[in-house]
Amino acid sequence: MTPAATAAGTRDLPHPAREEIRLEGVLHALSDPVRLRIVRDLAVDSDELFSCSYFDLPVTKSTTTHHFRVLRESGVIRQTYRGTAKMNGLRRGDLDALFPGLLDALLAAAARQVSRLGTG
Amino acid sequence: MTPAATAAGTRDLPHPAREEIRLEGVLHALSDPVRLRIVRDLAVDSDELFSCSYFDLPVTKSTTTHHFRVLRESGVIRQTYRGTAKMNGLRRGDLDALFPGLLDALLAAAARQVSRLGTG
DNA sequence: CGGCTCGTACGATAACTCTCGTAGTACGGA
DNA sequence: TCCGTACTACGAGAGTTATCGTACGAGCCG
Numbered sequence: 001m002t003p004a005a006t007a008a009g010t011r012d013l014p015h016p017a018r019e020e021i022r023l024e025g026v027l028h029a030l031s032d033p034v035r036l037r038i039v040r041d042l043a044v045d046s047d048e049l050f051s052c053s054y055f056d057l058p059v060t061k062s063t064t065t066h067h068f069r070v071l072r073e074s075g076v077i078r079q080t081y082r083g084t085a086k087m088n089g090l091r092r093g094d095l096d097a098l099f100p101g102l103l104d105a106l107l108a109a110a111a112r113q114v115s116r117l118g119t120g
Numbered sequence: 121m122t123p124a125a126t127a128a129g130t131r132d133l134p135h136p137a138r139e140e141i142r143l144e145g146v147l148h149a150l151s152d153p154v155r156l157r158i159v160r161d162l163a164v165d166s167d168e169l170f171s172c173s174y175f176d177l178p179v180t181k182s183t184t185t186h187h188f189r190v191l192r193e194s195g196v197i198r199q200t201y202r203g204t205a206k207m208n209g210l211r212r213g214d215l216d217a218l219f220p221g222l223l224d225a226l227l228a229a230a231a232r233q234v235s236r237l238g239t240g
Numbered sequence: 241c242g243g244c245t246c247g248t249a250c251g252a253t254a255a256c257t258c259t260c261g262t263a264g265t266a267c268g269g270a
Numbered sequence: 271t272c273c274g275t276a277c278t279a280c281g282a283g284a285g286t287t288a289t290c291g292t293a294c295g296a297g298c299c300g
Contacts, residue, residue: 023233027226028151031144032258053276063259065278070257084267084276099232105225106147112219113143152288173246183289185248190287204246204297 013072013079018094021075026095026102029074034059035067036110039076042090043107049080049087133192133199138214141195146215146222149194154179155187156230159196162210163227169200169207 030036034057041055057064068088071077076095077088095103150156154177161175177184188208191197196215197208215223 019236023229024151024153024156027147027156031148031151033144036144051276060260061277062261066258086277099225099229101221102225102229105219105222109143109219109222116139171246180290181247182291186288206247
């Protein structure tokens with residue numbers, strides 16, 4: 001056990017501060033179909049937290065870990081440990097403050113594309 | 121000279137049809153700083169066409185060609201030959217029809233980030 | 241024709257990404 | 271204490287990307 005993680009539940013994960021979030025990074029994070037779908041699912045209830053295993057993704061667990069990390073490091077989601085689970089939530093407040101209307105436009109565009117092409 | 125390019129000015133370039141444009145592709149195209157800047161410059165006047173050399177980009181000519189092709193193949197811009205120059209224009213009509221409000225939100229977000237961080 | 245400008249094509253390289261499997265750690269409960 | 275669940279870390283492979291340099295083609299103008 002690492003010294004920094006001694007106190008129970010203190011395993012913190014590195015997140016960019018609000019001011020460090022870059023538009024290019026957000027767009028890159030959302031340009032992958034798996035990650036776009038994760039964000040769409042998270043956005044159904046922005047105040048709720050979902051564990052990684054809540055999502056039914058067409059990739060293995062280690063790939064899932066990778067995608068969640070990309071989302072976290074780009075500032076799109078916030079991840080916190082809760083016992084053995086890792087809970088995920090959209091950083092809607094930060095994103096809306098930085099880029100008003102962007103997240104809504106992106107989610108609307110994604111929904112529109114799904115209804116146009118089927119559940120792709 | 122290829123047979124298809126015999127008639128002067130007829131060198132056509134492959135563009136995706138409106139229905140073929142994918143949100144993920146658009147986001148990926150815009151997740152590169154060089155390309156985001158091109159689109160921002162094009163959006164100043166969406167009805168105008170600009171030659172590739174109009175832009176002052178921090179990369180070589182061949183890299184510039186690469187970035188314009190990515191933008192064209194993702195459906196963000198339309199390219200047409202005019203004499204020795206290749207003119208570029210935003211496909212605002214197609215994008216607005218597919219994803220209403222998205223392009224405006226993206227441009228506003230980019231402008232906001234520039235004014236926050238300086239001309240990066 | 242000869243040269244100039246604009247842009248392309250091709251090849252190369254280094255870096256990054258997506259994916260996986262295996263092995264391992266952290267936590268909660270029996 | 272031992273086991274199961276949830277997730278991570280590491281390493282590897284295949285594919286994509288961003289960048290460049292050089293060489294070339296297409297059109298314009300003297």
